[in-house]
Amino acid sequence: MIDILLSTEPLDVSHCINLVQSPECGGIDVFIGTVRSQTKGKQVVRLEFEAYERMAIKEMRKIAEQAMDKWPVHKIAVHHRTGVLQIGEVPVMIAVSAAHRDAAFDACRYIIDTLKQTVPIWKKEVFEDGEVWVAAHP
Amino acid sequence: MEITVLAFGIAKDIFGRESVQISLGKNTDIASLKEILEEQYPKLKELASYMIAVNDEYAHADIVINTGDEIAIIPPVSGG
DSSP states (O other): OOOEEEEEEEOOOHHHHHHHTTTTHHHHHHHHOOOOOOTTTEEEEEEEEEEEEHHHHHHHHEEEHHHHHHHHHEEEEEEOOOEEOOOOOOOOOEEEEEEEHHHHHHHHHHHEEEEEEEOOEEEEEEETTEETTTTOOO | EEEEEEEHHHHHHHHTSSSSEEEOTTBBBHHHHHHHHHHOGGGGGGGSSOOETTTEEEEOTTTBBOOOOOOEEEEOOHHH
16 A cells, blocks of 8 residues: 655654554554744745646655565655755655564655656745745756 | 746756746657757756656657757756
């Protein structure tokens, strides 16, 4: 089972965990990304996320399918937020259930690392004195 | 043919809008499209990198663009 969500609404952490629960599983590995107050020592006011929605959903599903192929995991949920996020809010959440923890840890790590490389979602950091699209320039 | 190129993130700032119309000859591939875009919007060359997506998929340089394709410019992603 794969559950993909791209939403402007706050992510529901317990709902996401419940989605991957299964009696055959011995564990659930969860990654929760949170908005950090500083970047390179500079105070962040808020983040703004934008997505190429249809492609982002497609790419998130591809990554989850790859993880399913690579590791013996049962269920995967990949949820990502768009829009304006304040410090401490959750832009991304991944939950993976598996019979044994190694597979869940490995799959979860693979999903977040790959998502950051391939899924067409962009983050703008807004500071007191300006703003910058993250990773845009060398 | 006329195609619409969708822009996201910093590409939207460079274009000054969410999409632009570009006139292309027949059998234009992705590599040529990038050249045309960079000529019109030189700031694209300052990006760390950027990809072109055709119909929701990352497209290699030799992919040929057809009428009706959905084309999008994908600057370096930074989700998560």
